[in-house]
Amino acid sequence: MAAHLKKRVYEEFSHVVQIPHEEAPAKKLRLSKPSKSAALHIDLCKATNSTDALQSLLQFARKPVEVESVEGVVRILLEHYYKEADNSVRLKIASLLGLLSKTQGFSPDCIVDDAINTLNNEKSHQVLAQLLDTLLLIGTQLPESPAVRQRLIEMACKHLSDTYFGVRNKCLKLLGCLGMMDTSLTKDSEGQGTSSGGARDVQSIISDYFGDQDPRVRTAALKAMLQLHERGIKIHEIIYDQACRLLSDDYEQVRSAAVQIVWVLSQLFPESIVPIPSSNEEIRLVDDAFGKISHMVSDGSWMVRVQAAKTLGSMLQVSPHFLEQTLDKKLMSDLRRKRTAHERAKELFTSGEFSSGRKWADDSPKERLDTNTVNLIASGACGAFVHGLEDEMFEVRIAAVEALSQLARSSASFAEKCLDFLVDMFNDEIEEVRLQSIHVLREISTHITLREDQLDTVLAVLEDSSRDIREALHELICYTNVSTKECVQLALLELLKNLNKYPTDRNSVWKCLKFLGSRHPTLVLPLVPELLSTHPYFDTPEPDMDDPAYIAVLVLVFNAAKSCPTMPALFSDHTFRHYAYLRDSLSHLVPPLRLPGNGLDLVDSRCGSGSVESAQLFLQQSLNRVSTIQNLEAPGAQDLLNFTIRDLQRLGELQTELVGAADFCATYLRCQLLLMKALQEKLWNMAVPLCLKQNVTATAAAQQ
DSSP: OHHHHHHHHHHHHOOOOOOOOOOOOOOOOOOOOOOHHHHHHHHHHHOOSHHHHHHHHHHHHTSOOOHHHHHHHHHHHHHHHHHOOOHHHHHHHHHHHHHHHTSTTOOGGGGHHHHHHHHHHOOOHHHHHHHHHHHHHHHHHOTTOHHHHHHHHHHHHHTTTOSSHHHHHHHHHHHHHHOOTTOEEEEOTTOOEESSSSOEEHHHHHHGGGGOSSHHHHHHHHHHHHHHHHTTOOOOTTHHHHHHHGGGOSSHHHHHHHHHHHHHHHHHSTTOEEEOTTSSOEEEHHHHHHHHHHHGGGOSSHHHHHHHHHHHHTOTTSOHHHHHHTTOOOOEETTEEOOOHHHHHHHHHHHTOOOOSSSTTTTSOOOOOOGGGOOOSOGGGTTHHHHHHTOSSHHHHHHHHHHHHHHHHTOHHHHHHTHHHHHHGGGOSSHHHHHHHHHHHHHTGGGOEEOHHHHHHHHGGGGOSOHHHHHHHHHHHHTOEESSHHHHHHHHHHHHHHHHHOGGGHHHHHHHHHHHHHHOHHHHGGGHHHHHTOOSSSOOOOOOTTOHHHHHHHHHHHHHHTTOTTGGGGOOHHHHHHHHHHHHHOTTTSOOOEEEETTEEEEOHHHHHHSHHHHHHHHHHHHHHHTTGGGSOHHHHHHHHHHHHHHHHHHHHHOGGGHHHHHHHHHHHHHHHHHHHHHTOGGGGSOHHHHHHHOHHHHHHHHO
16 A cells, blocks of 8 residues: 555656757658559459449449549459450440540550450450440540551451441441541451551441441441541542442431431532433432432431431532422323323313224323433432422421422522422421421522412411411511512401401511511502592591501501602591601601601601701701800800700710710810809909818819
């Protein structure tokens, strides 16, 4: 016990004195992130079977990888790839290699050799296809390495003879994305690609697979050729015949890609001459391609029909007579017009007799074949747009309408011929088709003039319940030319019906009539007495200015009167008053007019005050009036200056051409007014110190 107490005493009263010395440098701590490659290696080592390994890879693919960890992760994946026997795990590893090669800041040139080595030793077709896709991703990340690009292309050519369609597809895609004009390869019977003698370019190798037994490979070959074109490599003209044969392929995707490649060649070589198989004649390549693509508008697949119709709209170099054939739906048989059954029955009925068989060839065709009328175009192009506009799928009809729009904008004669077909589309059961037809007719309105029967069909759409349709039609009428005064009257009546049925369309209808009147002043002139209900001998009752229909009629008449100086002579007295009212209330719809009435020239107030000459005259008169200010008393002079300053400010707001002069004069007169107020003070005779203390008004005026 004593020993314990002694120990406590020593512990409590003993002190340790520390001699100060030089402080040691502080240690820096570095926080390191756990290595992705180490974690992945541990997960793969823990996996007891392929399912666990695949699950680990799937979980790893969901997490981002830093740039500094990518190379280590790739080495771990490749190490496990060589040891893995399951195809699904190797497939996932090949996919991860491609994803890791796209990491920002990582250069995948260090894994090219390993990826090619795995490709040479792989036996599974699915894994081969994925490895080729990985090589494509690596090649696109290294565009500045021609040696790497050449090696990848050689690997693609080597595996083009694979029996699995997926491998051939990936090889063709790699050739399309990486092949160049100066790339030359040899593809022997075993599919080995080398750069030795007997070299062939990439295009010829790809075109060999246009006739592959698998339709998916044929599609991939066509798309690879299109990829070369998109990268700026000019496609050879010799491919045209092969592409045309694929237009009749049994597979929908092949036909769709063939339409694209035929269009590309028609744009690259439009003036080349190609022979016609059925005769000894020759035509331009763009015309021949136009006929073949027109035939695809009647394809069995609606997607191919849509693509063919859209493609026709961009072929602006086609000859006019080939273009006009697309609107002609005559049936042809051996270059002779084939009459319908109805026409043949009608001819027999009018002749009163049928063929008895006693006379030789009494029922032979009576028409003679004129060599000048023989059409070299394929029969499928005849009526191509007619078929497209009558298609059962509304997508095809919309595509045909858009194609007509593009072709009609570049050809005024074709615009006139397709007018009837576009007007017929206004009766389509699909609202989108009707709306697109209206927009198309609006775009080509500068080339056309509507007849009365066509206008009747167009105006029938005003009954549509869709406001978008009605407003689009109002805009169409604004920019459309009509042929007769009956057309103007018909348009006015239908628009007034529209106004009565849909009062919310008031502003749109008024705007439509404004443009209709300004575009057809000579056609509106004979209708003025009827429209305004005027009589040469009797006074007619004054219409109600609150009636929107009457305002619509006045908007039409006043806009026509702007270009027709003889029209105001037909106006009544109240029409002049109504013009003044509308000119103030609806100035955006009623133009300025010089209207003679009651022996005076009733010049529009806006026109008079808004002209530059009258504004300059007003400015000069105001300044002349101010020049007599010294003859006035002080209160009157100040009032005159105030009124003149106000007028000049208002003049600057109304007339932009004189805003500078008006502001300068107003500023000068304002200074004159301040000086006049300051001089009126009675404290100017006082001493300066007293003046500064007492004359607050004069001081403020001087400072201002």
